[in-house]
Structure formats: structure tokens, C-alpha cells
Amino acid sequence: MFEFTIQEREQALGLYARLKEKILSSLEDGDDERMRHHLMQAIGRHEVGRDVFGLNPIVTSLQTALLVVDEIGLRRDAVLAVMLRPGVESGSVTVDEVGQLFGLSVGRILHGLLRIRDLYENNPVIESERANFVRSQGENFRNLLLSFAEDMRVILIMIADRVNLMRQIRDTENEPAKREVSEEAAYLYAPLAHKLGLYKLKSELEDLSLKYLEHDAYYLIREKLNATKQARDAYIERFIGPVDEKLRAAGLTFHMKGRTKSIHSIWQKMKKQKCGFEGVYDLFAIRIIIDCPIEREKQSCWQTFAIITDMYTSNPKRMRDWLSVPKSNGYESLHITVLGPEKKWVEVQIRTERMDEIAERGVAAHWRYKGVKAEGGGMDEWLAGIRQMLENADDGMQAMDQFRMELEDDEVYVFTPKGDLMRFVHGATVLDMAYHIHSKVGNACTGARVNGRAVTFRQELHSGDTVEILTSSNQKPKQEWLNIVKTSRAKAKIRLALKETQQKEAMMVKEMLERKFRNRKIEQDESTMMRTMKKLGYKEASDFYRDIAENSLDVADVIDKYLELQQGEKVVTGDNIARPADEFVFDEKFHPQVQQNDDVLVIDKNLKGVDYQLAHCCNPIYGDDIFGFVTVNGGIKIHRQNCPNAPEMRRRFGYRIVKARWSGKGSSQYAITLRVIGNDDLGIVNNLTSIISKDEKLVLRSINIDSDDGLFRGNLVIMLNDNTRLESLIKKLRTVKGVKQVMRI
Numbered sequence: 001m002f003e004f005t006i007q008e009r010e011q012a013l014g015l016y017a018r019l020k021e022k023i024l025s026s027l028e029d030g031d032d033e034r035m036r037h038h039l040m041q042a043i044g045r046h047e048v049g050r051d052v053f054g055l056n057p058i059v060t061s062l063q064t065a066l067l068v069v070d071e072i073g074l075r076r077d078a079v080l081a082v083m084l085r086p087g088v089e090s091g092s093v094t095v096d097e098v099g100q101l102f103g104l105s106v107g108r109i110l111h112g113l114l115r116i117r118d119l120y121e122n123n124p125v126i127e128s129e130r131a132n133f134v135r136s137q138g139e140n141f142r143n144l145l146l147s148f149a150e151d152m153r154v155i156l157i158m159i160a161d162r163v164n165l166m167r168q169i170r171d172t173e174n175e176p177a178k179r180e181v182s183e184e185a186a187y188l189y190a191p192l193a194h195k196l197g198l199y200k201l202k203s204e205l206e207d208l209s210l211k212y213l214e215h216d217a218y219y220l221i222r223e224k225l226n227a228t229k230q231a232r233d234a235y236i237e238r239f240i241g242p243v244d245e246k247l248r249a250a251g252l253t254f255h256m257k258g259r260t261k262s263i264h265s266i267w268q269k270m271k272k273q274k275c276g277f278e279g280v281y282d283l284f285a286i287r288i289i290i291d292c293p294i295e296r297e298k299q300s301c302w303q304t305f306a307i308i309t310d311m312y313t314s315n316p317k318r319m320r321d322w323l324s325v326p327k328s329n330g331y332e333s334l335h336i337t338v339l340g341p342e343k344k345w346v347e348v349q350i351r352t353e354r355m356d357e358i359a360e361r362g363v364a365a366h367w368r369y370k371g372v373k374a375e376g377g378g379m380d381e382w383l384a385g386i387r388q389m390l391e392n393a394d395d396g397m398q399a400m401d402q403f404r405m406e407l408e409d410d411e412v413y414v415f416t417p418k419g420d421l422m423r424f425v426h427g428a429t430v431l432d433m434a435y436h437i438h439s440k441v442g443n444a445c446t447g448a449r450v451n452g453r454a455v456t457f458r459q460e461l462h463s464g465d466t467v468e469i470l471t472s473s474n475q476k477p478k479q480e481w482l483n484i485v486k487t488s489r490a491k492a493k494i495r496l497a498l499k500e501t502q503q504k505e506a507m508m509v510k511e512m513l514e515r516k517f518r519n520r521k522i523e524q525d526e527s528t529m530m531r532t533m534k535k536l537g538y539k540e541a542s543d544f545y546r547d548i549a550e551n552s553l554d555v556a557d558v559i560d561k562y563l564e565l566q567q568g569e570k571v572v573t574g575d576n577i578a579r580p581a582d583e584f585v586f587d588e589k590f591h592p593q594v595q596q597n598d599d600v601l602v603i604d605k606n607l608k609g610v611d612y613q614l615a616h617c618c619n620p621i622y623g624d625d626i627f628g629f630v631t632v633n634g635g636i637k638i639h640r641q642n643c644p645n646a647p648e649m650r651r652r653f654g655y656r657i658v659k660a661r662w663s664g665k666g667s668s669q670y671a672i673t674l675r676v677i678g679n680d681d682l683g684i685v686n687n688l689t690s691i692i693s694k695d696e697k698l699v700l701r702s703i704n705i706d707s708d709d710g711l712f713r714g715n716l717v718i719m720l721n722d723n724t725r726l727e728s729l730i731k732k733l734r735t736v737k738g739v740k741q742v743m744r745i
Contacts, residue, residue: 004056004058008056008058008059011059012039012056012058012059012062015059015062015063015065015066016035016036016039016062018066019062019065019066019069019079019083020032022066022069022070023069023075023076023079026075026076027076028076028103031076031080031102034101034102035080035083038083038084038087038093039058039083041087041092042058042086042087042090042092049090052174052177053165053168053169053172053174053177053178054172055165055168055169057086057089058086060164060165060168061082061083061085061086062083063164063167063168064082064157064160064161064164065079065082065083067160067163067164068082068156068157068160071160071163071198071200071201071360072156072159072160072198072201073357074153074156074157077102077103077105077106077109077153078109078153078156078157080102080106081106081109081110081113081153081157082157082160082161084098084102084106084110085110085113085114088110088114089114089117095107095110095111095114098110109153109154109157112153112154113154113157113158116154116158155192155196156196156198158189159189159192159193159196159198159201159205160201162181162184162185162189162205163201163204163205165181166181166182166185166204166205166208166209166212167208169181169212178212179212179213180655182208182209182212182213183209183213183655185205185208185209186205186206186209186210186213189205190202190205190206190209193205197327197330197331197358197359199359199360200360203262203264203265206262206264206265207262207263207264209264210263210264210267211263214267217267218263218267220277221263221266221267221270221277222263224277225260225263225266225283228283232258232260232283232284233258235340235341235342235344236258236284236286238341239286239340239341239346240256240258240286242311243256243286243288243307243308243311244256246307246311247288247304247307250303250307252290252292252300252303252304253290253291253292254288254289254290254291254304255289255291256286256287256288256289257286257287257289258284258285258286258287259284259285259286259287260283260284261282261283261284261285266280266283281344281345282337282345282346282347284346284347285346285347285348285349286346286347286348286349287348287349287351287356288304288348288349288350288351289351289352289353289356290304290350290351290352290353291352291353292352294354297352297354297355298323300352301323301334301350301351301352302323302334304350305334305336305350308336308338308348308350309336309338311338312338312339312340312346313338313339314336314337314338314339315336315337315338315339315345318335318336318337318347319335319336319337320333320334320335320336321334322334322335325413325421325423327411330358331355331358331359332351332355332358332359333349333350333351333355333359334349334350334351335347335348335349335350336348336350411423411424411425411426412424412425412426412428412461412462412463413463413464414433414461414462414463414464414465414466414467415464415465415466415467416466416467416468417466417467417468422436424436424461424486424487425486425487427460427486428460428461428485428486428487429457429458429459429460429461429484429485429486430445430447430448430450430455430456430457430458430459430461430467430469431445431457431458431481431484431485431490432461432485432486432487432489432490433448433461433467433469434448434457434469434471434490435485435487435489435490435493435494436487436489436490437469439493439496439497441469441471442477442490442493442494443475443476443477443493443497444471444472444473444475445457445469445470445471445475446470446471446472446475447459447470448467448468448469448470449467449468449470450465450466450467450468451465451466452466454470457484458484476501477494477497477498477501478498479498481494482494482495499542502542502545502546505545505546505549506541506542506545506546508549509545509548509549510545512548512555513548513555513558516555516559517559520559522559522562522563524562525566528562528565528566529562531565532558532561532562532565535561535565536553536557536558536561539611539635601638601660601661601662601663602660602661602662602663603628603636603658603659603660611635611636612628612635612636612637612638612660613635613636613637613638614637614638615629615637615638615639615643617639617643617644617645618639618640618642618643618644618645619640619670619671619672619673620638620639620640620643621670621672621720621722621723621726622662622668622670622721622722622723623662623722623723623724624640624641624662624723625640625641625642626638626639626640626641626660626661626662627639627641627646627657627658627659627660628657628658628659628660629649629653629656629657629658630656630657630658636658636660638660668721669699669719669720669721670719670720670721670722671701671717671718671719672717672718672720672726672744673715673716673717673718673744673745674715674716674718674729674730674733674742674743674744674745675713675714675715675741675742675743675744675745676688676712676713676714676715676716676733676739676741676742677711677712677713677714677739677740677741677742678711678712678736678738678739678740678741679710679711679712679738679740680707680710680711680712680738681737681738684712684736684737684738684739685703685705685714687736687737688703688716688733688736688739689703691729691732691733691736692716692718692729695725695729697720697721697725698718698719698720698725698729699718699719699720700716700717700718700719701717701718701719702715702716702717703715703716703717715745726744730742730744
């Protein structure tokens with residue numbers, strides 16, 4: 001809980017006055033009085049608390065609301081939802097009450113914003129640790145994106161909220177939280193802003209993320225830009241002057257401006273081209289914005305194009321025509337690169353006032369002109385595809401990777417034989433187009449005719465292609481098809497088809513296995529069968545049944561492994577014959593394993609039953625202090641907190657670490673290895689094994705000893721339940737005469 005400072009109170013009231021002035025025309029009767037009452041109530045009752053950065057949530061909400069108005073162009077409903085959010089989060093007002101006071105639309109937006117907050121309420125650290133949390137928790141990430149996909153305004157508000165937060169945390173002392181916020185801004189919100197056409201906000205997110213994450217690179221480029229600004233401005237004037245004269249002579253109404261590339265984009269070019277700042281030549285672009293009636297837009301843009309290319313030589317390889325076919329986010333512009341004065345390449349962007357507003361405000365501005373264009377820039381279709389992808393993705397890491405692919409900017413445009421235009425992400429294949437048409441067409445696709453030439457369904461699509469899909473009733477989807485398609489829609493449909501096929505195959509294989517077991521008079525136990533699958537290297541039963549169906553796994557091998565597990569392990573206790581240590585042979589080939597793994601791991605405090613493996617580098621057992629590490633394939637490896645690899649993992653991959661703890665009763669058996677060093681006395685091995693054999697809950701799996709100059713060094717591999725029993729055993733072994741050191745490895 002907190003007190004408003006005098007400065008914060010004045011700042012909040014000043015922000016509210018500015019905000020009211022901007023959205024006054026969209027407010028309904030009573031909005032101002034109800035909103036002011038709510039604001040003063042929140043200030044007076046101290047009902048909300050500062051965030052992890054010490055920021056006042058009422059002030060930051062007002063700042064975000066202004067950003068939503070000025071940069072995105074949203075009005076009443078979105079602004080009220082943003083301003084009411086702190087009050088709803090603190091419990092002073094409910095979403096239902098908001099719906100009654102301000103309308104269902106405001107309530108719906110608030111519901112989406114709160115749903116996102118609720119995904120992280122169990123996060124034990126801070127809400128800004130979303131980058132770690134999102135990347136490791138599949139179901140939560142799906143819910144996050146589904147909240148985005150339900151109402152476009154939720155996405156726009158969350159982007160504005162992140163931009164404002166990035167602006168406010170410049171001087172914070174909470175560096176870990178600042179880094180987490182910056183990583184997620186670069187990883188998720190900047191690509192999302194780009195996809196929605198919010199290029200100004202996207203650039204700001206990228207630049208601020210670079211500033212906070214790669215401080216030296218950011219300030220190096222900024223200083224270089226400042227040092228060259230005067231020469232750059234002078235060159236822009238020399239380029240613009242003759243162009244301005246020619247365009248005015250042609251009777252065009254327009255204005256021009258030079259735009260320097262963002263620091264982040266310059267840094268990306270430096271890395272891509274492996275050069276210094278001086279090696280990046282296209283540091284700026286000239287933008288020509290034409291004022292003309294809607295019906296003359298294309299004519300005016302192409303007229304400008306003709307005038308400029310008559311004056312300067314153009315590079316045809318660097319021309320981009322988004323006038324004829326706009327991007328899926330509604331972006332329309334004509335980009336050309338010409339050889340200007342002093343033989344320097346200059347990028348020129350030609351667009352109208354309407355197109356420029358859409359370019360600056362993205363999809364929000366596009367709604368205003370929906371009557372001009374028949375469809376909403378493809379965004380409705382894009383959101384529908386995202387929902388379908390999320391519903392069919394197997395895990396959150398997979399969903400995240402696919403979602404980021406959907407945010408790619410490059411697009412290709414192809415035609416059906418009837419002349420219908422279809423838009424796909426760069427790299428999409430014939431198979432993507434088949435599934436875009438219909439699931440049945442995709443499932444039966446065998447190839448296509450592209451521009452009259454027969455090709456396979458792996459063929460990549462290129463803009464301008466005319467594509468006719470070929471099908472066969474004998475064709476069936478295969479697992480490797482997932483590596484061929486690029487779009488979320490196609491991947492979702494293939495996974496759905498594979499699941500249906502696998503379910504049928506699994507039932508048939510299961511019945512066949514039961515029959516084989518009955519023929520050999522073996523009683524089949526479900527838990528032993530699941531352990532058999534894991535021993536054979538399978539994480540999913542569906543993969544196990546699929547390999548049997550495809551004859552890549554022999555049923556005889558399955559039965560042999562099942563019988564081996566059913567018989568269990570034999571106890572090794574020694575033969576009680578005194579012998580020197582040099583008669584034992586050291587063997588490093590043993591790999592510890594877990595028997596009867598029925599303990600429960602709770603990951604991130606509330607998730608159970610998550611697929612995980614125990615790391616071989618530190619071999620954690622029940623009771624150890626542990627953490628989870630999200631691997632590149634989406635699985636989780638469990639490590640001890642004092643694992644020798646832990647410091648490096650935390651330093652390089654902190655965003656992939658999740659909290660984990662043990663639950664259950666510790667009834668599983670874990671194999672641990674103890675390193676014992678001591679004097680090579682006669683009978684010392686028997687003394688060691690005797691201590692182990694006296695405890696019925698300990699099993700000695702193997703003992704390997706090496707003797708040299710009267711000293712022995714040996715490894716004991718022991719099966720036990722938890723670390724309490726392990727500590728007790730280590731204490732007992734240290735009491736054996738001649739033992740100098742006992743350690744866990």
C-alpha cells in the first residue's frame with residue numbers, strides 16, 4: 001500500500017485533464033463524473049500498491065492511456081479500461097460493476113487485461129518475469145495469446161503498456177527486473193507491434209531494449225549518429241530540393257521528410273553485414289506523403305514514382321510494391337532505392353496521408369478506413385489462424401516458436417487458377433496453400449502445377465505464381481509434413497489429422513500387444529508397461545505405438561524389456577570375504593537410473609505431471625534442493641541447486657530456469673554414486689558393504705575400487721529413497737576405520 005506524493009497527485013490530475021481534452025468527443029454522459037470519482041477514491045483510499053519498480057500504478061495507467069490515444073488512436077472504451085485497471089486489480093471495483101457503469105465493451109477489454117494478469121498471479125517473484133514464465137509454461141502462454149486474439153484492443157493496450165513501462169524504468173535500481181522486462185519487449189512485444197503495423201512503437205521498444213540489454217552498442221551508435229547528423233541533414237536537403245521542385249511542377253500536393261533508421265535496425269545491419277557503423281550506408285530514408293482524394297491515390301503514387309526514377313537511377317532489386325497488394329496488417333506504400341547525388345543509395349517511400357496514418361497507427365487506424373477497403377487488412381484471418389494454432393499446438397514452446405514465425409514481415413502473394421489472390425508468409429510451400437484451401441485438400445495433396453509446371457508439395461511459393469493443387473485419394477498426412485509447412489494453419493491441421501490417425505493405430509497396436517502377451521502367458525501391468533516405454537526411450541505413448549505400427553520397433557524387444565523390468569534388480573551386498581581393494585576394477589561406464597519413479601515433482605509451484613528428466617551431471621534425488629531447466633526441445637531437466645553447471649546456466653540462460661520442488665513421500669529408488677578414499681586396509685571393503693547391507697532400505701548396485709600405493713579410491717553405486725537417508729549413510733561410512741573421505745558425485 002502507498003501514499004500519493006504531492007508531485008504524483010498533481011501529475012495524475014494533470015494527465016487526466018490532458019486525457020479528457022483529447023477524448024472528450026467520444027465520452028458519454030456521466031463518464032467524466034464517474035471516472036473522476038473513481039480516480040479521487042483510489043487516491044484517497046490508498047487501495048493500490050506500487051509495482052516492483054516503485055512506480056505509481058494510477059500515474060502509469062494515465063500515461064499508458066495517453067499513449068493509447070496519441071500513438072494508436074483508440075478512444076473511450078480502451079482509455080476507460082486502462083484507467084480502471086488498477087482499481088479492478090486492487091478489488092475496489094469489479095468487472096461487472098464497470099460493465100454496468102461504463103458499458104459491456106469496457107468490461108470486455110478489462111476482462112482480457114485481467115486474464116493476462118491472472119496468468120502470472122502464482123509467479124513467486126514479479127510479474128515482469130514474464131519472459132521466463134512464458135517460455136516455460138505452455139498452457140499459460142496459450143492463454144496469454146488467446147486473450148490477445150479475443151479482442152484486438154487488448155493487444156494494442158498491452159503493447160502501449162509495455163512501451164510506457166520501458167520509458168519509466170530508465171533509472172530503476174532493480175536491474176534483474178529491468179532486464180526481464182526488456183527481454184520480453186524484444187522477444188514478444190516488438191515483433192507483435194511490427195505485425196500490427198505499429199512501426200513507431202516497435203522501433204521504440206527495440207531501441208529501449210537494446211539500450212537496457214546492450215548498453216555499449218546503443219550509445220556507440222547514438223554518438224556516431226549525433227556526430228554525423230549535420231552532414232546527413234545537409235545531404236537530405238540536397239536530395240529533396242530538386243525532387244520538391246519537380247513534384248510541385250507536376251501539380252502534386254505533398255510534404256517530404258527525412259527519417260533516420262532506428263538504432264536497433266542499424267545495430268542489426270552491423271551484425272548481419274559484420275561491419276562497423278561506417279559500413280552501413282542506408283542510414284536514412286526519404287518519405288514523400290501525398291495529399292490527394294482516395295480515388296486518385298494509386299495514380300498519384302505512381303506519378304511520383306515516375307518523376308523520381310526519371311531523375312535518379314533506381315535499383316529494381318530493392319523495389320517493394322505494397323500499393324498493388326498491401327501487407328496483411330493493411331500497410332500500403334511504394335518503396336524504391338535510387339542512386340542520389342554523390343553516388344549514394346537513397347531509399348524513398350511514397351504514400352498518401354491515409355496510408356501514412358495507417359503506417360503510424362497500424363491496425364487501429366485501418367479500422368477508420370474500413371469503408372475504403374473491403375476487408376480489414378487480413379488481420380481477422382490472421383487472428384483466426386492464431387487461435388487455431390494455439391488450440392492444436394502440443395506445448396507452449398512450440399506455440400511460441402510458431403507464433404513468432406507468424407510475426408515475420410515478409411509475405412508472398414500467389415493466385416489460384418481462377419485468379420483469386422492468396423497471401424502467405426515468406427517460405428510457405430505448396431502444402432501450405434493446400435491446407436489453406438481445405439483440410440481435405442491438404443491431407444490428399446501430392447503436388448501442384450505452378451505456372452503450368454508440375455512440382456512437389458515441398459515447392460516454395462513465390463509472389464506472382466499461379467498454383468493448381470493436385471490430390472490423390474491414396475495420400476495420407478505424415479509426421480515429416482510438419483517440417484515442410486510454414487503457416488500455423490497448416491501445422492494445426494496436420495497435427496489434428498496425425499492425432500486422429502495415431503489414435504486409430506494406437507488402439508490396433510494395443511490390442512495386438514495384449515494378444516501377444518496372452519499367447520506367452522504374461523500378465524500385463526499398466527505401470528510396468530509405462531516404465532517399459534520410458535526405458536525404451538519414449539516420452540509419449542503415441543510415439544511408442546506409432547513405431548510399433550511402422551515396424552521400427554520390434555514387439556519381441558518390447559516383451560523382453562517388460563520381463564526385465566518385471567523381474568527387478570537383484571541386491572548386491574558382498575560375499576563377506578576379506579580381500580584387498582586392488583582386487584576390484586574401477587569402471588566408469590555405469591549410468592545411474594531411477595527405479596519406480598512415483599515421486600511427484602511440482603514445477604513452478606502449481607504444475608504437476610510435467611514431463612521431466614533428472615540431469616546426469618548432478619543426479620538429483622528426493623529431498624535435494626532443485627530447479628528446472630527448459631531444454632531446447634521444450635522438455636525440462638531437473639538439476640540440484642549446487643550442480644557444477646548451475647552457475648553457467650543461470651548466467652547464460654536465466655530465462656529458461658523455472659522453480660521446482662519435491663512432493664509426495666519419497667518412495668522411489670534413486671541411484672547415487674559415492675566416492676570413497678582411504679587406506680587400503682585388509683577387510684575395508686567388507687566393512688563398507690556391511691554398513692549398507694544392514695539397512696534394508698539401501699541396495700548396493702555396484703562397487704568399483706582402484707588401489708595405488710596403499711590408498712584406495714572407489715565408487716559405490718547405491719539405491720536409496722531420499723537425501724536424508726543419504727546423509728545418514730555418508731556419516732556412517734566416514735566412521736569406518738581407514739576411510740579418509742566420502743563424497744557424493
